[in-house]
Amino acid sequence: MPGPAPAPTPADVERVFREEYGRAVAVLTRVFGDIDTAEDAVQDAFAEAARRWPSAGLPASPAGWIITTARNRAIDRLRREAARDAKQAQAALLRAENEPIEEGPVHDDRLRLIFTCCHPALGPAARIALTLRLLGGLTTAEIARAFLVPEPTMAQRLVRAKAKIRDAGIPYRVPAEADLPARLSGVLAVAYLIFNEGYTASSGEALARPDLCAEATRLGRLLARLMPDEPEVLGLLALMLLTESRRAARTSPDGALVLLADHAIRADLLRRLGRPAEADAAYEAAIARAGNEAERAYLTRARARLRAP
């Protein structure tokens, strides 16, 4: 018989937060029809998890536990507000009674939330901030730091964007088939902009911000899982993964930029393109720059294969 599961550490709670925050906010936004209510409730639920899980152990379905706890918390809060005759709270309660917390068979709630966050009626900076906040679970401070704006500026941007979603009636749904190509390209643009900011930071000391690249790639994987038939999604994910695979080689140990022209990979690519003379020269240059004997030997062998008839 298996023994009791080991008590979860704060890192375990953190991991569940990263993986499940977006889904929980997405489900509760559908249930209550309001993003702020959903965010507050999910944060309450994670605070409760951080208190209880270390002694009670990880529940069988951490995501299910978070969503149920958040729903109950939100209902408690709305009941208190509704008792004070708050019309919005009453409407949200009425809605929640009829909305199941299980997701529909066709669309993951996160997909709807992505399309809401990346709606063309929102400014580009707001789309990026909302996506990182609601789907990635990044704090306002983290997003502000990533884009090097003061935290109050970022907080204001998020508040305005959420107010526009609510007041202008930006819908919470996957667009109709006819609008999907244009709207999807807007979503992919947000993922790509996040990745790009991570790939070459527009300001700051370091060349790259791996956390933003990781967040964009996670978003790309999620989109690919939710929309497996969209070639544009797979194309963007492939581009991000290919670019990401070179990340460690883009900087020298002291953080200085290493250009593609200085990579041995350039020689390999030229060889594959069938441009042997240029590939030969590139191998030559790479051999001259190689820091260790093993690398020199490898490059010399590659060049020899190129020269062989």
Added chain:
Amino acid sequence: MKQYLLSIYQPDGDPPPPEILEPIMRDINAVNAEMRGAGAWVFTGGLYPPEVATVLRADGADVLVTDGPFAEGKEHIGGFWVIRAPDLDAALGWARKATTACKLPVEVRPMVDMAEG
């Protein structure tokens, strides 16, 4: 159902000649008919140019009356629709038809539901 104000931003100055204006008016009337048919139409209005506007401003017990539009600018609202739509995407769908018909920028603003208090 929410209501949205769709305003047409029109450059100041003389209107275009009839050979340009007439097909535009025909297209706008077609959009109106489509809105009515779909139950989205609430109200439409075309406005005289901003030079004939008058602004009133309460100042204590007095009311100051001045000639001209409130905001100086090269464009002013030349006409508008009030429509009924379930959400912003539906309102933007009508605004898309509106800007295509009148060939001018159209601004979409949600209206506060007065019944909400």
